[in-house]
Amino acid sequence: MPPVRHPADRPILLTGAAGGLGTALRPHLAARYGALRSSDIVPFGPALAGEEIVVGDLADEAFCDRLGAGAGALVHLGGRSTEDSWQVICRANIVGCFNMFDAARVAGIKRVVFASSNHAIGFHPSSQRLDATARQRPDSLYGVSKAFGEDLASLYVDKHQMEIACLRIGSSFPEPADVRQLATWLSYDDLFRLIVACLEAPKLGFAVMYGASKNSRGWWDNAKTPEIAFEPKDSADVYAHKLMPAGDKRDPNDPAVKFQGGAFVTFETKRR
Numbered sequence: 001m002p003p004v005r006h007p008a009d010r011p012i013l014l015t016g017a018a019g020g021l022g023t024a025l026r027p028h029l030a031a032r033y034g035a036l037r038s039s040d041i042v043p044f045g046p047a048l049a050g051e052e053i054v055v056g057d058l059a060d061e062a063f064c065d066r067l068g069a070g071a072g073a074l075v076h077l078g079g080r081s082t083e084d085s086w087q088v089i090c091r092a093n094i095v096g097c098f099n100m101f102d103a104a105r106v107a108g109i110k111r112v113v114f115a116s117s118n119h120a121i122g123f124h125p126s127s128q129r130l131d132a133t134a135r136q137r138p139d140s141l142y143g144v145s146k147a148f149g150e151d152l153a154s155l156y157v158d159k160h161q162m163e164i165a166c167l168r169i170g171s172s173f174p175e176p177a178d179v180r181q182l183a184t185w186l187s188y189d190d191l192f193r194l195i196v197a198c199l200e201a202p203k204l205g206f207a208v209m210y211g212a213s214k215n216s217r218g219w220w221d222n223a224k225t226p227e228i229a230f231e232p233k234d235s236a237d238v239y240a241h242k243l244m245p246a247g248d249k250r251d252p253n254d255p256a257v258k259f260q261g262g263a264f265v266t267f268e269t270k271r272r
Contacts, residue, residue: 010070013068014036014077016039017053024192025191030051036050036051039056058092060099064103065103068106071109074100076115078096080092083140086269116169123137123138124219125259130219130260131220136150139260140269141269157205169191182243187232197231198228201227201229219260
């Protein structure tokens with residue numbers, strides 16, 4: 001598939017660029033699209049060829065408006081990437097998400113890729129296989145914030161005719177770290193393939209996609225989102241012997257095993 005940008009003369013905007021996923025994606029996005037505007041709340045760099053770095057807080061509405069101006073598409077990874085207090089989650093993942101979606105609307109950005117999370121559906125049992133129609137069952141305040149982002153995306157698609165893909169990302173790391181991740185692992189290369197498939201789909205509308213590599217133990221099915229041509233190439237299966245040399249010895253009644261959200265279902269809810 002030849003690279004396409006929406007529109008072709010404007011840069012891709014990447015938030016959360018200093019995080020693990022952003023750091024892995026930056027060189028690939030810059031190389032494919034030629035122009036990239038990368039942002040995070042902390043300083044990072046140096047800039048890559050064709051990349052502009054902008055540092056600021058997504059909870060600052062005016063900053064988001066400046067950040068979005070002139071961009072052609074948005075890959076929104078910015079925010080708190082794990083469970084935290086309500087104050088932290090609300091500012092980073094709810095206020096920040098609204099500010100960034102609305103800045104995209106004001107800037108005329110139509111195509112958005114939003115990093116949702118498997119924790120938006122984490123209270124579904126691990127025995128179930130889910131598709132894009134599965135209802136949200138968040139497992140944490142973090143999961144609630146991602147469910148909010150999905151609902152906000154639906155609003156902006158219906159009300160403002162934007163095109164937004166919500167990626168329920170599993171566990172995206174260089175390699176799976178535990179037995180659960182044999183089901184949820186998403187390689188960095190497959191993450192890039194997924195984002196490219198969303199950016200370059202001829203038509204998007206509102207879409208929910210699960211972000212996982214081709215794992216035989218996986219729980220998720222993207223068959224009901226055929227407009228996004230995502231074909232994962234990697235698999236967590238090659239790590240199975242390393243992670244469970246004597247088989248799966250986990251307690252099936254442990255909530256972190258019983259539910260898809262893993263340990264997130266056991267986290268205490270904190271106001272502060």
